[in-house]
Amino acid sequence: MSVPRIAELSKRIAANTATICEYLSSNDLPYPSLSIDTPLYGAVPDQPEMQALRQSILDDTAELRQLMLGPRDYLTSFVPNALLPLQAVTRFGLARSLPVGDETTLSNMAKLSGLTESDTRKVVRYAVALKIFEETRPGIITHSAASRLLAQDPGVHDYVAACTDELWQASAQTCNAMEKYPGSEEPTETGFSLANNTDKPLYDFLSAFPERSTRFANMMEGFTKGKAFDLKYVTDYYPWEQHGGGTIVDVGGSQGFVSVALARRHPSISFVVQDLEPVIIDPKENVPSDVASQVKFMVHDFFTPQPVVGADVYFFRWIFHNWSDKYSVKILQSLIPALKPGSKVIISDAVMPPADRVPSGMNLRLRGFDLVMTSIQNAKERELEDWVNLFRLADERFEFEGVTQPPGSFNALLVATWRGS
């Protein structure tokens, strides 16, 4: 008789958990816990074998939960306001106002946040139920591991704040946008546009609000702290050393953290980070002194002709998934006047895999991201064929060379070479 799926899953979960426990125990490492002193970026070591076991446990527990719920309870288990406590905790500074190691009362949290006591109680207790904060005695609140991270890591804080304040609201309006503007490729006809009652694209709109704009950029940097977005997937999976003595232009490079990481490993390469004005605030603050002479900043709109002529590489990380094909083609074509024969265009972006080739947790994230891109820009994540077509649509002289998909990475690296004169 075949083993029931629920038994198979629970057996594998138990075996994988035991392997991780043994590893932690034999290396004298702490076990995962929800309490404040747990390793805040995860107790499972960042090592391929351990991470594969962790991913398997995450996928198996999700499936086991769904099987245990059954279809009806599964569908009704999606509460409509699951992100509300996270939005409130960041919007009203509830985690940051509580010093780590201290305890406080709900009334004090209300005073510091400006919320009413009643709203504070509702929000914080929902957060406690989600293991964000602990209520150690009735009305007495301390940090949990999760709220501590929100208090102490500005990248994670801004990630959560921008996800809830910007992306969640945009998602809630996306079906309305699909109805109002069917098939639109315009970044002005999105869920984000409807949520903000604006006719400007997201980045133009945010540029009028420097704080929101910076927070959005910080959310992007926060992503890179997630394991699937580690900068190593850019630095270690392309032979950058072949461009020694040359120049790499980091187009839409935000505050330059990718260029800084590459500059540290390749002292003979020069970097130019380009972005819109409000994002490039003050290069003196953004560039660590050890690479200051190597990494320059430049305000540049990538829909206008590329001003750095004859660079070896034009690098785009997380740019094209923000734009529909109509606009992505324009970005590539704006490079053409600056390209020399052999210039590379290197793109770090997702290549959507067939669903059965990735762990279900990763597939879920990729599918979620695809729709985030629609909600904010009418853009999309692309399959390999879409990428090849994009270069072809922009200009036949772009020769698509191939793609590298580092294991465990959200993004792949796509390389094309300019074969024009």
Ligand SMILES: C[S@@+](CC[C@H](N)C(=O)[O-])C[C@H]1O[C@@H](n2cnc3c(N)ncnc32)[C@H](O)[C@@H]1O
């Ligand atoms: C998703 S972020 C990616 C940032 C960075 N490359 C990274 O890997 O995290 C997109 C970036 O494109 C920039 N951007 C948007 N429109 C732009 C434009 N027209 N010209 C130049 N940069 C632009 C944004 O300011 C933002 O920093």
